[in-house]
Amino acid sequence: MNRNPDLIRHEDGIVWTEGIGNLDYVREYLEVAAGTRRGPVRWNGHGRRVGYSVLKPDAPAGEAPFRFARRVFWIKEHDRSEQPDGVYKDCAPSEGVDPRTVAAGVWGELTERAWGGPLPTASTRSAATSKSGPQQNLIKVGESLTSGTAFIGVAPTKQGLVDIYIDCASGSQLGDGRHVISELLPPDQACELLTTIIKTTPWLQEALALSVVDGWLAGDFPK
Structure with a gap:
């Protein structure tokens, strides 16, 4: 995913629809065709949405008229929060980020908590x-x-x-x-x-x- 800071510079806040206290990581996704600046971002993918960004009232549209780039945060049924001893017990999906590092205009980061242990080197990852x-x-x-x-x-x-x-x-x-x-x-x-x-x-x-x-x-x- 392109993590250019310009893509999210019009964000005004992050709305979490679930508590993030028990979520070591969430999946971060940029929806480029959201139909609203501040309303809930519809999620059609697998898993469930746990948060989304809201934009400033004057945020410009993207490539299509009345369509806006907004982040969505979600988890899948086999993520660590759902299956602690599953496939992501001691690793994380590539789009996984620590929700505690997420802020308006700031991409989430992978931390040791999100990874489930010491962060790996490039070769071990x-x-x-x-x-x-x-x-x-x-x-x-x-x-x-x-x-x-x-x-x-x-x-x-x-x-x-x-x-x-x-x-x-x-x-x-x-x-x-x-x-x-x-x-x-x-x-x-x-x-x-x-x-x-x-x-x-x-x-x-x-x-x-x-x-x-x-x-x-x-x-x-x-x-």
């Missing part, structure tokens, strides 16, 4: 979480509905989990409304998530098909 692991094996796919390139990475980890990373091109989204997926999941849950995303995202279906065809034409046939 690469092996433990989805922030950098799958991005070492990304494939690029062109999108048919917008200019730009999407990036997809799926890789097994030494812990027996599957590291998933999908980053849409600018202006596009997946079937559930997200722009980025970064998850560390058991194989059965990973299979279910990937199948659902592909089934509900026409541009991704076409992009993956074209990628496979290009590989065939280049002589990269399945062995």
Whole structure:
């Protein structure tokens, strides 16, 4: 996610719809097409929203008229707050931030509390979480509905989990409304998530098909 401070400089405050005392981390997401400056930001993704930013009354619209860039904070059913001994027991998703570091106009930060222990080095984090692991094996796919390139990475980890990373091109989204997926999941849950995303995202279906065809034409046939 682009963490340019200019993207959130018109924020006027943060509204938490749940207490953050028991949340070691929350997922931070920038909704670029919110329909209001200060009302609740609708959340269509998986999991549940626990907070959102509000903008100054005179905050300008974004690229589309009457659409505003606002942050949403959310958690998923397999996050540490919901499953303390789950897949994020001693790590955090790539979009995870400590809610105590969040303020108006300030991006959240990853802390030891959010991570669940001492912060890892780049090499250990690469092996433990989805922030950098799958991005070492990304494939690029062109999108048919917008200019730009999407990036997809799926890789097994030494812990027996599957590291998933999908980053849409600018202006596009997946079937559930997200722009980025970064998850560390058991194989059965990973299979279910990937199948659902592909089934509900026409541009991704076409992009993956074209990628496979290009590989065939280049002589990269399945062995």
